Amino acid sequence: MTVSFSGIEAAVLLDISAIMVLEIFLVAILAGLIGALFGLGGGVLIIPFLTLVEGIPVQFAVGASIVSVVATSSASAATYVQDHLTNLRLGMFLEIGTVAGAITGAYVTIFFQGHNSWVLFVLFGLLLVYAAVLTLSGRRLDAPVKVAPDRVAQVLHLGGQYKDLATGETLDYEVTRTPQTLSISYVAGVVSGLLGVGGGIIKVPTMNLVSKVPIKVASATSNFMIGVTAAASASLYFLRGQVHPLLAAPLMIGVVAGSAVGTKLLRVTPPVKVKLLFSILLLLISVDMLIQGINLYRGP
């Protein structure tokens, strides 16, 4: 199997069986569910599954995963916007950072194939540890306690209001420390372009703990954002031939099903529970990524 990204005609054959397609479909449902519930794209689940369990070369795993991220996002987006959970202005503002980052990352990712891919895993694992620690340390408070908006937030009207369907309250919130969050969003975008994930796993804790956005709003807004970011990366991967139809197809179908369930769950789960579950998930994934990175470094 030869791989060529030079832009000239190159068809790459992968040996994929019907059973593999079915397995991918089932994992996709789970990924869609987790994704919709936490504002993630599910890529952090799908890529390790494709590379480690199914033995797919990492560049195709990444390409397929980014497509599923777009799917997860689009599947839940309509519901969250209707619920007024998604903060469109905040999302769009931060998208400046993430899309720029995604384009950077997607271009740079070719340098990290093969021998150097361990760098990606270790980097990612470390980032996730950061996110997990951040989320865990802030888990008890979610109510936006008298947060004063910063200059950027005031000028751009980033604050908002949402109704928590679990508790029935309507809450106002403001946004602060926007420059930091914008920079971190850029990093999240780079990670998205590099690794084929949505980046939600960084965006959600950052919005929640750095900018003091309530967790459900952060999740819903992230959900919207990752769709846009992933679309940027996905275009580049797709045009380079990294998207394989037999991987993309079961993923697209599965995440639609999974996120339908996940969306309903987010609406009714209490915020504190969402944060706790999220941090546990983060820790699991970060450990997994670090182990993978170390294994790759050691080599076969």
Add this chain to the structure above:
Amino acid sequence: MGVLAGAVLSLLGLGSWAIRGFGPIGSVNGSNVDSLLALAITGNPAGIVYLGVIILIATPIFRVALSVLFFAVEKDRKYVAITLLVLGMLVFALVSGAVV
């Protein structure tokens, strides 16, 4: 919406693959995509799925474009600018990707 179209086309594509006996399929890069899409009409599995992928990817980009209109209607000039900036970057990604 776009994601449903993607899912439906994926099902059709997989169905076509099944009918043709689960043979091996290649992934193809950008320059060949238009010919594959033409094949989609004839029932080529990869073509059908790729069509779904394209519609799927187009959806968020479309959403951003719609947001420009939304902000324009609200006379929110700052956000029209911000959204146009994001849209511009997205278009750049598409165009430059085709060249790379």
